[in-house]
Amino acid sequence: MKRYIKLYWLYAKSHFKVMMEYRIDFLIGVLSVFGQQFASLFFLSVVFQHIETLNGWDFYEILFIYGIAFLGRALHHIFFDNLWTIGWQYIRTGNLDRLLMRPVNPLFQIIAERVQQDGFGQLLIGGGVLYVASDHLDMIWSFGDVLMLIVLVLSSGMLYIAINLFFATFSFWMVDSLPIVSAVFSLSDFARYPMTIYSKVLMFVLTYIIPFGFTAFYPAMYFFDGRGYGVMAIATPLVAIIACLIAYRFWLFGLKAFASTGS
Known part of the structure; x- marks a missing residue:
């Protein structure tokens, strides 16, 4: 473990040195994420200018769910974004052989x-959104609540990683599974809203098939008394661990099936 921590530090230090050679690109990357996330928040605010609640959920409750989604996605985006490139950057080009x-x-x-440096912008936005939402909802945070929030956000990030890795692994048979990964990840946008507004079929898919519901909605339910789904919220870390184990086992299976492009 110590060896891998040291290696990761060396990789990260080298990467940041490269990024700092192009500081304008670094700033543009961070600012672009601010623009994307603020656009989605602006759209949400416009919707709630015309309605008071969405199937019983008010603006700040949904904003709280958004905040958890932003934080979990940011962890995945910062440290595991390279999983998106497995097909076209490593398998197709033969770099995996190296x-x-x-x-x-x-x-x-x-x-x-x-x-991925622009993920830090998403992390800041997620923290800010969560703070604003919890303040307007008059939430009182105990030490246990803060600790549970950290666990749930980490679990959310793990689920994004597991889903990304699982579908990126199809590149061993398809050469590049990026279209599939992109299509699957588009479903994560549904998890930013209360799952109860969807049909039972979609809710089932986002809970038991592609568990994006555990990246935002179910974790948020831990902090909403009287909304239900408390058991699902507590189960989030377990779901995240199981999803990561399944994804990694599938990755190992795909690795055994790998045939070099030079073969």
């Missing part, structure tokens, strides 16, 4: 080769 020749876990190398 990683397999080293005495280091190839998945670790893929993850460590990129730190």
Whole structure:
């Protein structure tokens, strides 16, 4: 473990040195995320200028769900964004062969080769949104609540990672599964809203098939008394661990099926 921590630090330090050579690009990347997230928040505020509640949910309750989604997605975006490139950057080009020749876990190398700086902007926005929403909802935070929030946000990030890795692994058979990963991740937008506004079929899919519901909605239910789904909220860390184990096992299965582009 110490070896991998040291290696990750060396990878990250090298990556940040490269980014600092192009500081304008670094700032543009961070600012672009601010623009994207503020656009989605602006759209939400426009909707609530015309309605008071959405199937019984008010603006700040949904904003709280947004905040958890932003934080979980930011953790995935900062440290695991390179998973998106497995197909076109590693398998299609033959770069995976280079990683397999080293005495280091190839998945670790893929993850460590990129730190996405614009995710820090998303992290700041998520924290700000969560603070504003909880303030307007008059939430009283105990030490246990803060600790549980950290666990749930980490679990949310783990679920984004697991889902990304699982569908990116299809690149071993498709060469590039980016279209599938993009299509699947578009479903994560549904998890930013209360699941109760959807049909039972969609709610089932987002809970038991592609568990995006555990990235935002169910974790938020831990802090909303009387809304229900408390058991699902508490189960979020377990779901995240199981999802990561399934995704990693599937990755190992795909790795065994890998045939070099030079073969």
